[in-house]
Amino acid sequence: MTISVNIIAVGGGKGGIGKSVICTNLAAGMALSGQKVILMDTDFGASNLHALLGIGNPAYGFQDFFTDKVTDPKTLLLDTGISNLKFVSGAGDNPGSANIDSKKIGAIVSFIKNLQADTILLDLGPGTNYNVIDFFNISSQGVVLTTPEITSIMKTFSFIRGTLFRKISQAFQNSPDIQKMVDHSNPDNANMEAYTTELLRSKFQEQFPKHIDQLNTLISSFNPGLVVNRVRNRKDLMAGDNLLKLVKKFLDVDVTYLGYIIESDRVRDSIDEMIPFLIKDPQSKPSENLQQIIGALTNTDLQFVKREGRIFVSKQVRLSSGWEA
Amino acid sequence: MIEQFLQASIEFAKEIWFQLEYRFHLEDTEAFKLVEPYLIQIQDNPIYLLASLATLFLVPYTLLKVRSLSRDRERKLDELIEEMEEEYDEDDPRKLRRPEVDDKTDTPPTGNEEQATSPYTKVIDEIEEIKDTEEKLEVRKVELSKSANDTHTTAFKQEEYDEDDPRRLRRPEVDDRTDTPKTEGTESIVSRLTENEMDKNLDELTSLDENISPSFDDLINGQEDIRQPQDDIESTELYEHLSDKDPLANNSELPELNEDEQDKEIKDLQDEMERTINQLTQQAEEPTTSPASIKDLSKVDVEEDATDDNAFHEDNFFREDVPLPDTKSPDTKNDETLAQEESAISDAEVLAAEILATLEPEFEEPVELDEELELETEEKEEQLIIPKTRDYESELPDSTFDAEPEISSDELGFSNESLISESKSMKFEETLDSELDKERPPLANDLKSLDASDNLIDRLKFLQTRFENRFQSTGQPMANASAPIEKSVPVKDYARFTAPRSYSSEALPPDSEKYMELLESFVFMKDQKKHK
Numbered sequence: 001m002t003i004s005v006n007i008i009a010v011g012g013g014k015g016g017i018g019k020s021v022i023c024t025n026l027a028a029g030m031a032l033s034g035q036k037v038i039l040m041d042t043d044f045g046a047s048n049l050h051a052l053l054g055i056g057n058p059a060y061g062f063q064d065f066f067t068d069k070v071t072d073p074k075t076l077l078l079d080t081g082i083s084n085l086k087f088v089s090g091a092g093d094n095p096g097s098a099n100i101d102s103k104k105i106g107a108i109v110s111f112i113k114n115l116q117a118d119t120i121l122l123d124l125g126p127g128t129n130y131n132v133i134d135f136f137n138i139s140s141q142g143v144v145l146t147t148p149e150i151t152s153i154m155k156t157f158s159f160i161r162g163t164l165f166r167k168i169s170q171a172f173q174n175s176p177d178i179q180k181m182v183d184h185s186n187p188d189n190a191n192m193e194a195y196t197t198e199l200l201r202s203k204f205q206e207q208f209p210k211h212i213d214q215l216n217t218l219i220s221s222f223n224p225g226l227v228v229n230r231v232r233n234r235k236d237l238m239a240g241d242n243l244l245k246l247v248k249k250f251l252d253v254d255v256t257y258l259g260y261i262i263e264s265d266r267v268r269d270s271i272d273e274m275i276p277f278l279i280k281d282p283q284s285k286p287s288e289n290l291q292q293i294i295g296a297l298t299n300t301d302l303q304f305v306k307r308e309g310r311i312f313v314s315k316q317v318r319l320s321s322g323w324e325a
Numbered sequence: 326m327i328e329q330f331l332q333a334s335i336e337f338a339k340e341i342w343f344q345l346e347y348r349f350h351l352e353d354t355e356a357f358k359l360v361e362p363y364l365i366q367i368q369d370n371p372i373y374l375l376a377s378l379a380t381l382f383l384v385p386y387t388l389l390k391v392r393s394l395s396r397d398r399e400r401k402l403d404e405l406i407e408e409m410e411e412e413y414d415e416d417d418p419r420k421l422r423r424p425e426v427d428d429k430t431d432t433p434p435t436g437n438e439e440q441a442t443s444p445y446t447k448v449i450d451e452i453e454e455i456k457d458t459e460e461k462l463e464v465r466k467v468e469l470s471k472s473a474n475d476t477h478t479t480a481f482k483q484e485e486y487d488e489d490d491p492r493r494l495r496r497p498e499v500d501d502r503t504d505t506p507k508t509e510g511t512e513s514i515v516s517r518l519t520e521n522e523m524d525k526n527l528d529e530l531t532s533l534d535e536n537i538s539p540s541f542d543d544l545i546n547g548q549e550d551i552r553q554p555q556d557d558i559e560s561t562e563l564y565e566h567l568s569d570k571d572p573l574a575n576n577s578e579l580p581e582l583n584e585d586e587q588d589k590e591i592k593d594l595q596d597e598m599e600r601t602i603n604q605l606t607q608q609a610e611e612p613t614t615s616p617a618s619i620k621d622l623s624k625v626d627v628e629e630d631a632t633d634d635n636a637f638h639e640d641n642f643f644r645e646d647v648p649l650p651d652t653k654s655p656d657t658k659n660d661e662t663l664a665q666e667e668s669a670i671s672d673a674e675v676l677a678a679e680i681l682a683t684l685e686p687e688f689e690e691p692v693e694l695d696e697e698l699e700l701e702t703e704e705k706e707e708q709l710i711i712p713k714t715r716d717y718e719s720e721l722p723d724s725t726f727d728a729e730p731e732i733s734s735d736e737l738g739f740s741n742e743s744l745i746s747e748s749k750s751m752k753f754e755e756t757l758d759s760e761l762d763k764e765r766p767p768l769a770n771d772l773k774s775l776d777a778s779d780n781l782i783d784r785l786k787f788l789q790t791r792f793e794n795r796f797q798s799t800g801q802p803m804a805n806a807s808a809p810i811e812k813s814v815p816v817k818d819y820a821r822f823t824a825p826r827s828y829s830s831e832a833l834p835p836d837s838e839k840y841m842e843l844l845e846s847f848v849f850m851k852d853q854k855k856h857k
Binding site for chain 1: 359361362363365366368369370507702823835836840841843844847849853
């Protein structure tokens with residue numbers, strides 16, 4: 001299946017690390033740079049992205065997608081007040097709304113892939129359940145967000161490993177033996193010995209040697225990007241570096257380091273004011289950090305300048321091939 | 326308005342920054358990259374901004390202020406130390422002797438102010454009281470002697486008097502030092518006066534006076550010895566004036582060969598002992614503190630040797646160490662010369678023994694002085710030696726004493742003090758014994774001199790042991806004074822108690838191997854050990 005749209009999923013194992021905020025600002029920045037962007041809140045059951053955009057009482061949400069209320073999916077796309085940026089809200093959280101079955105997930109994925117936009121940004125929920133991981137795996141560019149705390153590093157590693165193993169599992173859906181090996185959701189039927197890619201390779205080498213190349217391809221093609229949020233000093237950046245080492249060591253995955261966002265009260269203030277900090281103050285340091293991340297994601301050099309309440313964007317496309325899109 | 330001003334200032338700062346960036350490419354430098362997050366944090370938070378601005382101006386000001394304050398305090402401390410040193414010098418018991426040496430020739434007695442604060446004020450007061458009583462008695466004697474015939478005293482009585490009365494013996498010392506020809510000039514007077522006899526009334530008065538004089542006359546003699554150099558000129562003049570009237574002025578030159586030989590030997594021994602003590606004291610303390618007065622006095626004694634009697638020597642020997650103040654006036658001396666005419670004690674040896682006996686309690690005073698003197702010396706040496714010991718201990722790789730700066734200097738100091746004091750005292754004892762063994766002449770025929778020297782040695786040893794005990798008891802009351810190894814035990818205990826210093830609650834640095842291991846341990850289960 002050919003992906004015609006650039007889907008960027010922003011996820012992370014731990015909650016409260018700033019996924020929604022970063023995702024919103026990425027979307028705003030990309031939209032301001034001229035791309036047609038759709039921002040989707042896929043944190044079902046705990047959605048709050050609309051609040052970050054200052055959209056009160058959204059007309060539609062994901063809950064409506066599963067009802068007969070919405071006949072045209074395009075009606076789910078809400079205006080955000082930012083040019084080129086549409087928004088699909090996850091609002092309308094009802095108790096148990098987070099427990100969406102795989103069919104509904106499939107329907108949503110299908111909906112996303114059929115959207116007409118340059119970039120679709122998915123704000124994922126926390127944790128490593130399949131509802132989250134599957135959205136991450138449909139993305140063309142996965143962005144893993146972490147904070148410097150060791151707990152966040154651990155969770156992010158688990159998220160990456162779970163996402164990789166889920167990807168392998170989905171790639172070998174027709175092989176139950178491989179599923180046992182890579183899908184540990186049912187421990188009674190699972191082979192829990194392969195918990196690193198090296199062990200998995202050795203098992204594949206022993207039991208499924210003909211699939212080893214496919215396995216290696218899957219592993220090598222899996223290269224999410226990493227953003228370290230709330231960085232205070234160089235030591236915090238070292239935590240992100242440690243995560244890269246850890247992922248490389250046990251998963252043999254090359255995680256691309258996209259950049260970092262420094263800890264700033266301006267981010268907090270922007271949340272309170274329900275305005276993306278990139279728009280509120282594009283020349284602040286967090287905004288500059290975000291511009292670098294956008295530049296890494298889009299292979300462009302962006303510079304936002306705010307003059308007299310208006311934002312001017314300087315965009316320079318990099319000639320060299322940057323991050324694989 | 327303020328907002329516009331702020332905006333303008335910010336724009337101005339920005340322009341400056343852009344210009345700097347354009348010219349020097351500051352953002353490309355490593356230093357700027359290092360500082361950049363902090364600058365942004367400061368820029369984001371007005372509190373940080375204010376704090377940084379305040380820091381920029383306040384920190385140098387504070388440093389300057391603290392520096393000036395510290396300078397002032399150092400200056401005050403120096404002043405205080407100087408004052409303390411001055412007080413220390415004033416209180417120094419050795420100082421009590423120094424003015425006597427310095428004032429030996431021409432300085433009037435000025436030591437009363439210092440003596441008022443010295444621990445020997447009581448002794449001085451007692452001496453003065455006794456002296457007053459004696460003056461009254463002597464005034465009475467003078468009155469009686471005037472009524473009596475001056476030339477009735479016999480030569481025999483004069484000799485006895487000269488031998489027995491230590492006050493009388495002071496005069497030749499003055500004579501020898503100031504004007505020796507005068508002694509020759511007085512010989513004719515003496516020879517003329519030896520034929521005279523004292524009046525019976527004078528004898529009675531002398532016998533009455535004996536009951537008082539042996540006790541306090543010695544003290545007065547001690548005062549005289551100290552005061553003598555200070556009143557040298559005056560007393561010489563007085564003596565010249567009185568020599569015409571005094572028939573007993575030069576009776577010390579009367580020939581008594583046996584006693585002179587004994588005196589000489591005793592005095593030599595005493596001088597050697599004193600010299601040894603002085604040398605040891607000089608070795609133990611700074612060279613400037615050695616009392617030169619003792620040497621000078623001993624020299625004077627040697628010169629007087631031919632004319633002095635036994636009692637005088639022994640008395641003088643003890644008095645050299647007795648820092649008694651100079652309270653005796655020339656008038657008193659004048660009266661004293663008159664009183665000497667009335668004193669009549671026949672046996673010189675008995676009197677010498679009595680003098681020794683009476684000086685026994687007084688000898689305690691120089692003992693105390695030496696004690697304090699040695700204590701100060703020890704303290705000074707400790708101050709010099711303690712840092713070395715600590716450095717040495719800190720250099721020991723496996724020692725429990727090292728790297729424990731929390732060990733109080735007192736604790737270390739105690740052990741060092743005890744060690745130093747012990748070794749020093751042992752050295753002192755050995756040196757003293759060897760010196761005494763070398764220089765002690767075999768005077769089997771003179772039991773008194775031997776007794777005196779033995780008494781001195783015993784007393785010195787006693788003082789050393791007492792000093793050590795006292796010093797160690799003040800330094801470390803619970804520790805055994807003679808066990809330096811045991812004294813080091815508390816230091817060890819203290820070092821053990823300071824172990825929590827090594828406790829660190831800092832987080833592991835993210836770039837360390839331990840951090841990675843910790844991270845891995847959090848990620849994987851215990852049985853998941855198959856990975857590399």
